[in-house]
Amino acid sequence: xxxxxxxxxxxxxxxxxxxxxxxxxxxxxxxxxxxxxxxxxxxxxxxxxxxxxxxxxxxxxxxxxxxxxxxxxxxxxxxxxxxxxxxxxxxxxxxxxxxxxxxxxxxxxxxxxxxxxxxxxxxxxxxxxxxxxxxxxxxxxxxxxxxxxxxxxxxxxxxxxxxxxxxxxxxxxxxxxxxxxxxxxxxxxxxxxxxxxxxxxxxxxxxxxxxxxxxxxxxxxxxxxxxxxxxxxxxxxxxxxxxxxxxxxxxxxxxxxxxxxxxxxxxxxxxxxxxxxxxxxxxxxxxxxxxxxxxxxxxxxxxxxxxxxxxxxxxxxxxxxxxxxxxxxxxxxxxxxxxxxxxxxxxxxxxxxxxxxxxxxxxxxxxxxxxxxxxxxxxxxxxxxxxxxxxxxxxxxxxxxxxxxxxxxxxxxxxxxxxxxxxxxxxxxxxxxxxxxxxxxxxxxxxxxxxxxxxxxxxxxxxxxxxxxxxxxxxxxxxxxxxxxx
Amino acid sequence: xxxxxxxxxxxxxxxxxxxxxxxxxxxxxxxxxxxxxxxxxxxxxxxxxxxxxxxxxxxxxxxxxxxxxxxxxxxxxxxxxxxxxxxxxxxxxxxxxxxxxxxxxxxx
Numbered sequence: 045x046x047x048x049x050x051x052x053x054x055x056x057x058x059x060x061x062x063x064x065x066x067x068x069x070x071x072x073x074x075x076x077x078x079x080x081x082x083x084x085x086x087x088x089x090x091x092x093x094x095x096x097x098x099x100x101x102x103x104x105x106x107x108x109x110x111x112x113x114x115x116x117x118x119x120x121x122x123x124x125x126x127x128x129x130x131x132x133x134x135x136x137x138x139x140x141x142x143x144x145x146x147x148x149x150x151x152x153x154x155x156x157x158x159x160x161x162x163x164x165x166x167x168x169x170x171x172x173x174x175x176x177x178x179x180x181x182x183x184x185x186x187x188x189x190x191x192x193x194x195x196x197x198x199x200x201x202x203x204x205x206x207x208x209x210x211x212x213x214x215x216x217x218x219x220x221x222x223x224x225x226x227x228x229x230x231x232x233x234x235x236x237x238x239x240x241x242x243x244x245x246x247x248x249x250x251x252x253x254x255x256x257x258x259x260x261x262x263x264x265x266x267x268x269x270x271x272x273x274x275x276x277x278x279x280x281x282x283x284x285x286x287x288x289x290x291x292x293x294x295x296x297x298x299x300x301x302x303x304x305x306x307x308x309x310x311x312x313x314x315x316x317x318x319x320x321x322x323x324x325x326x327x328x329x330x331x332x333x334x335x336x337x338x339x340x341x342x343x344x345x346x347x348x349x350x351x352x353x354x355x356x357x358x359x360x361x362x363x364x365x366x367x368x369x370x371x372x373x374x375x376x377x378x379x380x381x382x383x384x385x386x387x388x389x390x391x392x393x394x395x396x397x398x399x400x401x402x403x404x405x406x407x408x409x410x411x412x413x414x415x416x417x418x419x420x421x422x423x424x425x426x427x428x429x430x431x432x433x434x435x436x437x438x439x440x441x442x443x444x445x446x447x448x449x450x451x452x453x454x455x456x457x458x459x460x461x462x463x464x465x466x467x468x469x470x471x472x473x474x475x476x477x478x479x480x481x482x483x484x485x486x487x488x489x490x491x492x493x494x495x496x497x498x499x500x501x502x503x504x505x506x507x508x509x510x511x512x513x514x515x516x517x518x519x520x521x522x523x524x525x526x527x528x529x530x
Numbered sequence: 531x532x533x534x535x536x537x538x539x540x541x542x543x544x545x546x547x548x549x550x551x552x553x554x555x556x557x558x559x560x561x562x563x564x565x566x567x568x569x570x571x572x573x574x575x576x577x578x579x580x581x582x583x584x585x586x587x588x589x590x591x592x593x594x595x596x597x598x599x600x601x602x603x604x605x606x607x608x609x610x611x612x613x614x615x616x617x618x619x620x621x622x623x624x625x626x627x628x629x630x631x632x633x634x635x636x637x638x
Contacts, residue, residue: 151621152621153620153621154621155613155614155617155618155620155621156613248589249589249590262587262588262589286603288605289605291604291605292588292590295603354578356574357574357575357578359571360571360572360574360575361575363568363571363572364572364575371549375549375550378550379623380622380623380630380632381618381621381622381630382621382622382623383621383623384623385623385624389633390633391633391634391635391637392632392633392634392635393550394633395632395633396550397550397551397552398552400550400551400552401551401552401553401554404551406557406560409551409553409557409561410561410564410565412549412551413542413545413546413549413551413561413565414565414568414569416545416548416549417537417541417545417565417569420544420545420548427572429585430575430576430580431572431575432585432586432587433580433583433584433585433586434575434578434580435585435586436583436584436585436586436592437578437580437583439586439589439592440592443592471564471567471568472567472568472571475568487589487592488589488592513589513593
């Protein structure tokens, strides 16, 4: 399909929809082209990028044919008509296995679509398949997947970030125009920065979590990866809104995020927190982010120094709260209702224990143990309650800063993508890869990672733009300004 | 939370029991080492005086109590169809078609 080959670097949602509407391409040919690219460069057997864990050809091609029928009739096409998308394998998608990157769910075929998946489908998107991730979304490098690590398409010896590593890599490699990821402590924004794509963290409550295999329910969010800020705005418009199946989803209507991008950024107040530019920040990343801040100033933004004094406590707070919630959420994986069950257990108790020991990976066990420990008798107040109190302080930092500024800008990651194997034996070093992402997760605010340059070695650098609760419009608007300055 | 608190091997075994995890003899000391490293790092939360700070369990709590601010509402309590039993049971490790089957719970 020549239209795709020509447009490979710039293929946007609007390009695809227009090509189908003008009959210069069909949804079927676009889907086939993407499957051919995946077959050539991804390698489901774990060879190359290893981003897809399962392909849903039948469902995708049936949907593409339905879109082509609409186009042939000259009927109006839905917003995401013919757009090839991939789904992180922690979200359910009817007709495809859901593994959450874990052996414990092997063989599980969910009988329903997650709400976010259903909304993409209803908007005409072509669901190509399920994407690799760290087991139960626990990790910052995608090396914790039971199905092998994902390679970074920009540098094959490097990690794509995590936990939504497959989702970031698939967009970066041109396997999909948009993908869904999930973010509990940085799992959308950090891999977006490592792979040089756009990753959007919607406000907690903006996008339904129904059908998301839960890791930490008070932190988990669903959001898109795309090549451009405009595409992220388009997908968020489809995903946003209340869902009766998720009581924490907000009834505040989704905004017109695409129209919001057309407003100028001049006059906006951009906060720069000193705490995000301290020790440990890679000098090339610092330089790229400072250049981006200068560009926003040149575009008419007012740069305002702000303070987020509890920033250094975000990672320890996160690892108490997230693991406590995980230890509870993951108790449902016991060999009774779905997935793996140990062979010939002596009794019920032995079945639970052996099933879980055989099928959970080391990081998942570590987090379940830590979470159980901090919730156990005698430690609850000292660890869990304390962390919940510090979470309130971290959130207050943001609420106070947002009384002075419209957005907060800083580096997304302390380093560029690291080498596969470099940190996999050191959980603490891996946790610190999330140092700039977890505070926004704890506070429930929205944010986006946008590419803002590369290192001398050619590794992508991401800048993060954080915004007020439910103010994705402003975050995306500033993101578009950063993008156009590149 | 004492900064000198140390997780013993017995503690790891106890927590594993609570979490329905059966760790191997190799896994126990490894997990003990990891938990001590992580809890040592978490101990820095003690630097903060949190007296009188209400614990935050959910984001909506911080956005005020008015529904229009945080926007959470409950759905009407109405009867709706649930998932099809056959589709659910198709993924079960052991089933008689109606119920999930498990090994014997009480030995006689």
